[in-house]
Amino acid sequence: MALLEIQQRIAAAEVKVNRPAGSAQLIAVSKVQPNERVADVLEQGHRLFGENRVQEAAGKWPEFRIGYPDVQVHLIGPLQSNKVNQALELFEAIHTVDREKLAKKLADAVQKRGSCPELFVQVNTGEEPQKAGVLPSEVDGFIKTCVETYDLPIAGLMVIPPVDEEPSLHFALLSKMAKRNGLDGLSMGMSSDFERAIALGATHVRVGSAIFGERVAGVNK
Numbered sequence: 001m002a003l004l005e006i007q008q009r010i011a012a013a014e015v016k017v018n019r020p021a022g023s024a025q026l027i028a029v030s031k032v033q034p035n036e037r038v039a040d041v042l043e044q045g046h047r048l049f050g051e052n053r054v055q056e057a058a059g060k061w062p063e064f065r066i067g068y069p070d071v072q073v074h075l076i077g078p079l080q081s082n083k084v085n086q087a088l089e090l091f092e093a094i095h096t097v098d099r100e101k102l103a104k105k106l107a108d109a110v111q112k113r114g115s116c117p118e119l120f121v122q123v124n125t126g127e128e129p130q131k132a133g134v135l136p137s138e139v140d141g142f143i144k145t146c147v148e149t150y151d152l153p154i155a156g157l158m159v160i161p162p163v164d165e166e167p168s169l170h171f172a173l174l175s176k177m178a179k180r181n182g183l184d185g186l187s188m189g190m191s192s193d194f195e196r197a198i199a200l201g202a203t204h205v206r207v208g209s210a211i212f213g214e215r216v217a218g219v220n221k
């Protein structure tokens, strides 16, 4: 079973670098997967999931939560500021805080609700023009703005490395940025590189296709 195999590989990767068991959490990325596959993973006892679109999550998770009230869903894709309130209804964590306008909207909404999801700042370590995320040169200032100006607790940093580069370089860079800002959370590593991410300190790995099988090509990425 794919879930079990991934759980075992995570455990082995933790042992290899003397990390405590369970210190790298597995986010099962269920975007674009048929509901039967998601139900199957829920039945096996897994409770932490990732989605990259607010709309898709809204059509899927409220119903699953009825049967599995202890489920946690993390948003790992871009968040438009006009969807902040909806996102706070749907997600226990947001991994893609990446601009001041969004930080401000989040702060206002969090204040009204009286509770805050776990927040990660996405960093565009590869400085790719098409990719979301704060640039490395701006990350320290942006974290400071989130924390000091908007009173948002930032749990950690998140990265999606460039596809054609060695991910470990980007994981190491993200870890260094987190350390110098006093942050513990590191959301990094996907199906093809989660073991390397764990070796470099990942606290959350986001694994989709290796658990659920390939996504339908072209539908979403």
Ligand SMILES: *Cc1c(COP(=O)(O)O)cnc(C)c1O
Pocket: 029, 031, 052, 076, 077, 160, 189, 190, 191, 192, 206, 207, 208, 209, 210, 221
């Ligand atoms: C889709 C996605 C993943 C999972 O990718 P796989 O290669 O299927 O493991 C991880 N992180 C983000 C941000 C994603 O959008």
